Each structure stands twice: as C-alpha cells, then as structure tokens.
Amino acid sequence: MRYAALRFIETTFLPAIVLTLWQFAWSKGWLPRLFLPAPSEIWISLTRMVQSGELLLAASVTGWRLLVGWLAASLLGIALGIAVGSSRIGHRLLSPTLEFIRPLPASALIPLLILAMGLTDQMIVAVIALGSLWPVLLGTVAGVRAVEPRLLEVAAGLEMSRSRVTTRIALPAALPDILAGLRLGLTLALVLCVVAEMITMSGGLGGQILLASRNFRAADLFAGIFAIGATGLVLDLCIGAVERWCFRWRRV
Amino acid sequence: MRALGVVPPVLFLVAWQLCSWSPAFPIQTFSNPAEVVNALLQSIWDGTLLRATAQTFQTTFCGLGLAIVLGVPFGFLVGSLPRANRAAVGVVEILRPVPAVAVIPLALLMFGFGSSMESAVVAFAAFWPVMVIARAAARAVDERLIEVARALEFNTLERFVKFLFPAALRQLFVGFRLGLGVALVVAVTVEVAVNPQGLGYSMTSAQAALRPDQVIALLVWIGLVGWTVNAVVALAEMRLFRWDPLSGAHR
Numbered sequence: 001m002r003y004a005a006l007r008f009i010e011t012t013f014l015p016a017i018v019l020t021l022w023q024f025a026w027s028k029g030w031l032p033r034l035f036l037p038a039p040s041e042i043w044i045s046l047t048r049m050v051q052s053g054e055l056l057l058a059a060s061v062t063g064w065r066l067l068v069g070w071l072a073a074s075l076l077g078i079a080l081g082i083a084v085g086s087s088r089i090g091h092r093l094l095s096p097t098l099e100f101i102r103p104l105p106a107s108a109l110i111p112l113l114i115l116a117m118g119l120t121d122q123m124i125v126a127v128i129a130l131g132s133l134w135p136v137l138l139g140t141v142a143g144v145r146a147v148e149p150r151l152l153e154v155a156a157g158l159e160m161s162r163s164r165v166t167t168r169i170a171l172p173a174a175l176p177d178i179l180a181g182l183r184l185g186l187t188l189a190l191v192l193c194v195v196a197e198m199i200t201m202s203g204g205l206g207g208q209i210l211l212a213s214r215n216f217r218a219a220d221l222f223a224g225i226f227a228i229g230a231t232g233l234v235l236d237l238c239i240g241a242v243e244r245w246c247f248r249w250r251r252v
Numbered sequence: 253m254r255a256l257g258v259v260p261p262v263l264f265l266v267a268w269q270l271c272s273w274s275p276a277f278p279i280q281t282f283s284n285p286a287e288v289v290n291a292l293l294q295s296i297w298d299g300t301l302l303r304a305t306a307q308t309f310q311t312t313f314c315g316l317g318l319a320i321v322l323g324v325p326f327g328f329l330v331g332s333l334p335r336a337n338r339a340a341v342g343v344v345e346i347l348r349p350v351p352a353v354a355v356i357p358l359a360l361l362m363f364g365f366g367s368s369m370e371s372a373v374v375a376f377a378a379f380w381p382v383m384v385i386a387r388a389a390a391r392a393v394d395e396r397l398i399e400v401a402r403a404l405e406f407n408t409l410e411r412f413v414k415f416l417f418p419a420a421l422r423q424l425f426v427g428f429r430l431g432l433g434v435a436l437v438v439a440v441t442v443e444v445a446v447n448p449q450g451l452g453y454s455m456t457s458a459q460a461a462l463r464p465d466q467v468i469a470l471l472v473w474i475g476l477v478g479w480t481v482n483a484v485v486a487l488a489e490m491r492l493f494r495w496d497p498l499s500g501a502h503r
Contacts, residue, residue, distance in 0.1 A: 010335075011342040018343065035361040089256075096257030103433065103478040104471070107441035108452065111459035111467050116281045191351045191441075198356065198445050206353075210446075213357030221357055229350035236349065 037219040045219035046226065054208075055227055062193055062204040062231065065121065069128025070189040074182055077133050081140025082166055085174070091145070102138065106131025106188065107195050114199075124196040131192045132185035139181025143174025175246060183239050190232050205231065283464040292469035300454070301470075305477060308439050308450035311367050315374025316428075316435040323379045323431075324424065327386025328412055337387075352377030352438050356445055367449070370442045377438040378431035385427030389420035422493045429485050436478055451477075 019039050025031050026038040037045075049055040084090045084098075110127055117123040147170050155165045171178075197206030209224035265285045271277050272284030283291075295301040330337040355376050363369035397419055401411045417424075443452025451474055458466035 007338070010338045013342075014339045015342045015346065035358065092256045093260055094257075097260050100475060100479060103437075103482060104475045105437040105440045105478075107437070107444045108455060108471055108474050110444055111455040112464070112471060115459055115462070115464050115467060187351075191353050194351060194353050195441055195445050198353070209354060209357045213361045216361070218361065221361065225350060225354045225358065228354040229346075232349040232351060 033218075034216065035218050037222060041219040042222045042226070045217075046223040049220070049223055049227075055223075058203060058205045058208045058224075059227060059231060062190075062197065062206065065124050065197075065204065066128060066186075066189045066193045066235075069125040069193070070132050070186055072125070072129040073131075073133040073185055073189070074136050076129070077136030077181065077185070078140050078178060081137045081174075081178075082144055082170065084137075085141040085144030086166065086170055091141070095141075098134075098138065098141075102134050106134075106192055110196060110199060119200040119202065121202070124193065124200065124202070127196045128189045128192045132189040135184035135188065136178065136181040139177045139179075139184075140174060143177030144170050146177070147173045179239075179243050179246065183236070183243070186235050186239055187232065190228070190235065194228060280462065281464055283468055287465040288468045288472065291463070291465040292473060295454075295466065295469065301473060304449075304451045304454045305473075307367075308436075308443065308452070311370040311450065312374060312432075312435045312439045314367065314371040315439065316378050316431055318371060318375035319378035319382050319431055319435070320428065322375070323382035323427075324386045324417075325412070327383040327427075328390045328416055328420075331387035331390025332393075332416065348380055353441060353445065356442055360446060365447055365449075370439060370447050370449075373442050374435045374438050378435045381430040381434060382424075382427045385430065386420070386424060389423035389427075390416055392423065393419050425489055425493065429489065432481065432485060433478075436481065440474060 022031075023039050026033070026036070046055075084094050106127065109130055113123050113126055113130075117126060151169050151173065152165070155169055160168070193204065194206035194209075197204040198210045201207050201210065205224060205228050209221055209228070212218075212220040212224055268282075269285045272279055272282070292301075326340075330340050352373055355373055359369045359372045363372060393416055397415050398411075401415045406414065439450065440452040443450040444456055445452075447453065451470060455467055455470045458470065
C-alpha cells in the first residue's frame, strides 16, 4: 500500500511540476499567449465545453462515424482474411498485392473518395473503413496461416466440414492476431476520422479543433486535443477489456 | 509460382480499362488506366511530381531527424535509470495517446503553413516509436558491458556515447525504420489535410481541379515511393548489421 502511494507520487510529480511552472510562466507573460494558453484557461474551456454539451455532441458524432467505419472494416477484414489465409492459392494470388497496398497512407485515399462521394458523412465512413481494413485483414491472414497443422489434420480425420473447421478451429486459433489487428484498426480509425473531419469541416472533434485553431481560440484547441486523446484512451481501454474477456481462461 | 501474384492486379487493370469504354462508366470519377499512366508520365516530365516528392521527403527527414535527436537520448535516459522512467511515465502516458493528426491545428497556430509546421507534426508522431525502441534497447544492453563501463569509471555521458549507443545501434535501427514509416505517412497526411505543399497537396489540388487521373497517378506514385523507401531501408539494415558485435558472429 505504501509502495503504491509512493509510486503514485513519483509518477504525478513531474506533470504537477510542469503544470505549475507553465501556469506561473504564463501569469508572468513569458509565454506566447497566441498559441499557449494557461492550464487554468484550458480547464475553464474544458468544463464549459462539457457543461454546454458541445463536447459530448462532437465526441458522439466522431464516435459514431468511427465505430460504423471500424465495424465495417473489421467484418470485411476478418472475412477476407479467412478466405486469403485458409487457401494456399488465395494467399499466393493476393499477398503480393496486399503487401504493396499496405504501406500506402490511408489519408491519401481521401482526395479520391471526395471525388467519388463528395464531402459527405458516407465519405468519412468509407475512409475509415478502407484505412482500418488492413491491420485486421493482415492480422487475420497471419493468424489463420499459423494454425497448428496437427489440429487441421485432426479435423480432416474427423471429416469436419470446411465451415466447421473455420468456426471451430481456425477462428479461435487466430483470435489473438485478429484482436491485435482490431486494436490497431481502432487507433487508425480515430486518426482517419479526425483527418477526414478536418478536411470536410463537418463537425466532430476533428472539425472542432481545426475551427478553434483558425479562430485563434487556443484554450478550446487544447481542450479539444485533450478530448481526442481521451477518446483514444477510452477506445483502447474498451478493446483491452474485450481482449481480457476473450482470454479469461488463460489466467487460471 | 511467384508469377501468380501478378494476376489479380493485371486482371483488375484490364477490367477497369474495358469498363471505362462503356458509356455508363463514371469516367469523371474513376478515370482509366491509360489516362492515369499518361498523367503520371506527364507530371514526371514537367518536373512537378519530383519537386513535390522532394518537398515531402525534406519535411519527412527533418521531422524524423528531430524525433531521433530527441527520442534516442530520452529513451536511453528512461531506459537505463528506473527512477527517471517512473518520473517521466506520467507525462508520457498523457501525451502518447494523442494522435499526431490532432496536433496539426496546434502546429498550424504555432508555425503557420509551411515546412516547419509539417516537420513538427512528423517529429511528434515519429518520436514515440523511436523513443520506445531506444528505451527497450537501453534496458536490453548486456550486463557485462555496463560492468566494463563501471570498471573503467566512465561518467553517464561517456557511457551513453561509447557503450550504450554502439551496443544498441542494431535495435535503434529498427526504431528508425518504424519511425520512417510513420513519418512518411504523417507527412502526406498533413499535406492532404492542411499544408499546401508536397505530394499530399498535389493530390488535393488535383481533386479540386476534378482530375481523377492525376489523383490516382499520385496515389500510385506514393505507393511506389513508400515501397522503395522500405526496400532501401531493409537492404541497408541487412548490409549494416551482418556482424553482431557482442557474439562476434555473423547473423
């Protein structure tokens, strides 16, 4: 207990010092006020945005787009990944193409999608879906391909059908890789959502911070960045909880 | 058998070209392969593509350089001194979940449009992989080396420069490679989002000019550039670290 308290003090010590110095330097006028507001100002701005419901609205807009895009990407990625991973021909055919597309920045798709779909909500969702598809797809392919061959031999011996092999053996075995892909995809989805919102200026947390920056409202900008960081953290905690739930049998 | 991998892209290109001849195809949005190749050659010929590529590379490497200069010493410090790590972990855990793109508006407010703003965002993004790998590398340094350094009565700086850095170089290079991947993606993203320069901006302006052939040509070019950079770095890694200084063996 005492050890934990000591730990807590040690880790919060530096942030507290930084914040105090920051506030002090600001009140003395040593900092450029154009883009560096005082911590107290950021706090005021944050509480105002929370109380007026403005932040919750923006976060829910962003969260909705992000989840729809990410879910679409995940379903498609897992399905495609099983198809590519469980057939040797499929893998030979598609893996070079996938390897080439993988390092492409997903944000580079935005101009093309704007041409195709305009500055719409559907465009933002499509950007997220196409961008966060890759980690899930590649994770599933890797996971399915790494299934213990003896399990597959047993399945063949039991004359299990292909769909049964997939749901009973391949998917559970690939689950850790799939979850890792889903997690990476979720991080990417938040990034892409923020970028797409900045470009289309259609509400959400991304639009909000760019607007704050253009109007020189630095305190609102910092509050918005904080909200985006917190959103990312919450999403990560959620998927971490899912991961732990899936592997609860491991810790026995 | 390797040739099988060529089949899907070729089939796709042929189908795309064939479809584009049908009157029902939305050619204003999706162009066709012949036009895309034409646009690519044209932009190489008139120099705009290479100029944009040079701009993107310049900010990518400025940002990555900054990330390395800050990230390696920081990673070494928190990696080799547990107390420094516990002190820094609070700040790190607050800043790290912030996506680099969320910093774009702040960088815009601080530096205005241009290379410095873009480099700053790239540096913020690439700092994390570089720092994390440097921290892990410092933790993994062979005990024997630290003992030798202590026996020779080296001070902390000498220990960093003469022992930690050479011993960790191989692992650090992995961090540089990851950082470079992140840096290139973030640079293009910043250009697509706000900054009027480089490859990303070429794409946005081609989109605004309703030139899908140019947009797709740039997409293909960015893919080629990214792939080449990865290949070159992987090759360099293989060449540089064929010999393992600790075990004295070739890997």
